[in-house]
Amino acid sequence: MHDKWRRLVSEGTTNLEMFDHVILMTLDSLLKCAFSYNSNCQRSTSEYVLAIVELSDLIIDRRQKILHHWDWIYWRTEQGKRFKKALSIVHRFTREVVQKHRAQISQQREKETDFTTAPRRKKDFVDIILLSKDEDGQGLTDEEIQAEANTFMFAGHDTTASAICWTLYNLARHDHYQEKCRQEVMDLMQGRDGHAVEWEDLSNLPFTTMCIRESLRLHSPVQAVTRKYTQDMALPGDRTVPQGAICLVSIYGTHHNPAVWQDPHEFNPLRFDPTNKEGLASHAFIPFSSGPRNCIGQKFALAELRVVVALTLLRFRLTPGVNPELGNKSGGVRRLPQLVLRAEGGLWLQVEPLDQHNLEE
Template identity: 35%
Template sequence: MGAMLMSILVGLVVLILTYVVIRLFTFIRWYKKIKKVLSHFPGPKPHWLFGNALQIGCYHDFVCRNHEEYVEKQNAKAYTFWLFINRPILQLTHPDTIKVLMKSNAPKAKSGAGYLFVLPWLGDSLLVSDGPKWERNRRLLTPGFHFSVLNGYFKVYNDVADTLLEKFASSCKGGKYIEIFQLASLATLDTLLQCSLSYKGNVQLVGENHPYVKAVKRLVTLVLARALNIFLYNPILFRLSSTGREFYKLCDFVHQFSEDIIAKRRTELANNKDTEKKKQLDFLDILLTATDDNGNGLTDEEIRNEVDTFMFAGHDTTASALSWSMYSLGKHKDIQDKVYREVREVVGDKQYIDSDDISKMKYLSMFVKEVLRCHSPVPTVSRMLQEPCVVEGVEFPEGSLFGLSMFDVHHNSHIWPEPWEFKPERFEEDKHHEMDPYSFVPFSAGPRNCIGQAFAQHEEKVLIARIVNRFEISLDPDHKVEHFMEVVMRAKNGIMVNFKERS
């Protein structure tokens, strides 16, 4: 037994060393190729082996330091950095540079960036696929986000709001302040489950105890943990680790959850063709009935991947936007009053809000855009070149890795006057249209923009309007709110909010 254990340990050590040597050799070979190209751009001085990893501490602080030094002081449109023995990243920070990659069909960086770590969970879905598969699936999914389909979801938005508002009312009695992100996240996940799968599982009432909610939250945490541990980058070592074993077990659970609903719905469609003509199609109905030019539809695995991606990409990002909206309303009472007056003018004493109401709320739309600019729910995305590309007059070879920083672009003082000030009037009438369209890219832009952006904005506006119409929103004056970048923009220690019933 002792000899067997020793053999296993020796094998693991050899595997780790082999992995490190291969990674180091690959990195050195790539760095020699890219070093001269990167020399045209500024960036923090790296360690020869660890890159800038030892300088980070807090990733948000690292990004802010670089923003101040290179974007503000040097007016650089891009800067470079690298972590451990991964490919160096060119961080794009200006509309002139970010548009080069956003206009292209350059794929998400499956290797050398965090997308690789979600593949076992989300599969080769629209989020990470490329080439003919991405083009085909994008066409098949687009009808699911047509305005006629999205308008049918307003009842769900309002039903979810009903539950959320009651939770706010009961939790804030006696002037109590509550942390907003967790409740917002449960609400947005509830919305997605109902709109994508017609699943009503009392998600907001069961809360973190709901097994699917618990699994999704934990998967996000495990993905982040892996991204911060270079030894877990290797798929074999990751599978052998306790983190990896838990991750794959949870993947199996969420996959089975989606597959059971997909199988049941496919059977219903086969047995009852009238199901296809029901009053409100959900996302799953559309995926199950979509066919390409050759009459071929999506496989059950492809459908599952898209549903899981919809859950992953749609709930925390919208929860982030909703949380920062509550923060902005609480911090700026004058702006809250303007939003409230407009909502009252449009809906009066009506409880539910529909698409026509939303289209009339011009100031609310300006407010939401400024939240998305100022607090950038998705701070950055990455791309990897499949062919050479010229950025700022410098040609980058195939395989180059880029960070497309919405956070940097949205806070670039050379683009936005007083970028850290919250001013919805920036988006009044046609003011923003006079600017470069790539100066405001909360949902990315170009061919690989977020397919669900209209869905997300409708949901946000309904929830904000319903909340502000019922409650006066205030912040805990003793609680400090700080930005904290993860996959989405969060508050470091949460956002403490009180919701007081309006008289």
Template identity: 40%
Template sequence: MSLLSLPWPGLRPVATSPWLLLLLVVGSWLLAHVLAWTYAFYNNCRRLQCFPQPPKRHWFWGHLGLMTPTEEGLKNSTQMVATYSQGFTIWLGPIIPFIVLCHPDTIRSITNASAAIAPKDDLSIRFLKPWLGEGVLLSGGDKWSRHRRMLTPAFHFNILKPYITIFNKSANIMLDKWQHLASEGSSRLDMFEHISLMTLDSLQKCIFSFDSHCQERPSEYIATILELSALVEKRSQHILQHMDFLYYLTHDGRRFHRACRMVHDFTDAVIRERRRTLPTHGIDDFLKDKAKSKTLDFIDVLLLSKDDLAQLPFLTMCVKESLRLHPPAPFISRRCTQDIVLPDGRVIPKGIICVITIIGVHHNPTVWPDPEVYDPFRFDPENSKQRSPLAFIPFSAGPRNCIGQAFAMAEMKVVLALMLLHFRFLPDHTEPRRKPELIMRAEGGLWLRVEPLNVGLQ
């Protein structure tokens, strides 16, 4: 290869090659980027000093391990919220800061921001994409806006009204199973298992018009969903496994790949079956058949008027207080694509990930007096008048709130009313331990003892 002679002032000509020139260019480019990143990092560190910070667990690992997905991690989080009631900074390792917000006044600037200014951060959703794809839950930008506009009309309350009958039928299948188990002496039941199956049954019937009979036989699908949830949460706690090429070489990575394939095959089979039957059984015929088979029991009588679910005010208060204590999604995160100014004048720098701790807002003693006490009357209309709308956000808030919250609230009220109509529920001797994964769960299940009410009347 020919050599180039480069004259340098005061030095003899130096012979070099094109490869050395390329190396110098690449090295200069890398050095410039490292210097730019270093400047931005230290500038952000300086700007983050206005946010308090709990003591670090380790000089290098920072606060890693402080807010683990365990009962102890939730208790640590609650203690930090009580100490830093507006919000605080935590560090995952030496270079990744998070701002944790836990008060309605501080989360307002994030929840009210557009989806372009405060999108979901890639760090939290990247692990979910092989499983859930890029639908309305995980997508961003124009794709998310388009999907959201398409789906919003499908979740209008008037559209949901015909689904009440489906909720009713799915709940009755579950209650019949409980009646059978109680008659055989099995009165101790895992509520999480049974409610999950009933919910899956309702969703498949409402969304796909598909009856999988998942409540009558073991569901591999539910077991796989729980496995995926646990694997995603476990991966988030191990920094080295954040790299895809390393993760998929591990045993957990191979399990995750197999589980994704299983749930995708299940969903594809449901869609194929619905596409096969749709041309011969149109949507109108489906809804007419459902209306004909409606059973006139306690709930159906209540649900005949337009404002049907409003006739269950105390049950609604109980549901909301339960969601306050144990929100389905304990945390959500957003990445700031520009500086965001909080009401008190502090600034969240561009590029920082904000964690809105929903469970922290709901347990913040400056927002909710005696936050650990179960008191449904907190949600009495008179008591709610002066409260910030952002004090209670079990389904998130702002433009990326949960699109299915009306669906979920309607199903919860219908199913709970039927459960309380037929059974008495007693606490089990096992103390439940919370386990926040993708959703809030109970470690080892949520066990209650059930007694059919007709037994007590005899």
């Protein structure tokens, strides 16, 4: 992605729409980490990636058309037919990945039985769920594994992309915080050859992590989650929520509630300084939901956020950009809640490459 940015800048394009670039990067990363699949989707389109993007667009389109909420109408529409076609592409791809991984695991076991010293392949997400067993020693079926893999892909790429884009946006609008994060990353990388971030580095970026968490509070990628009551719940005023009712928990409302957060619309990373967290309600910060059904990929997402933000600030200086259609600075962007939180007309930033000489000065 950064190579693409440098090429665009060299050609005279410095004003970039973040979501266009970052979503492809998170898809690329997730395909490698979850499926061990090199999609090369940032350089050339693939049938699978195009299908994922189309499904995401069609879901939004269907939600906004009330008659399309009924399956017997929707599947007869042009959009419904496109949805089924894209869905079949995604299911075929996932099915082939699962079958390939199952064969590789079987081959690996045969090699281990033969006491060979063949190098072991690193486990990815599909490997982990293929090898998982319940208390009775039963594993998941191929169909169940495909469902888990699809969930991880769909719920993982655009949510993380949204979090990255809004974090970069907030740092572009607050240059002093951006510089403080950049200095923290530079100090961490001091004396190293190259710009590789190691796993142990992630816990050594405290201020950058504070900025990421504050951005997740201010611009949560997911706006709300729902839960179904498993029993009657008594409320104040002699009211009861009956068993089976569905409750919508507003993440946006919680994160912008002045009774929970002081000056909730201000970007202030110091809220997440460990010394300031005393007295904060346990569920005041819930970008990944909470409880036993919280986000399965939150550790993965936070790791990716730290890596991407750190390397981006090490290589580029970011400032608010201009929406070509509206002509306004992105300081005036309007939130656009879709499957994830986006921005009306896109989220535009100016990118300026930083060479090592400039950084040392």
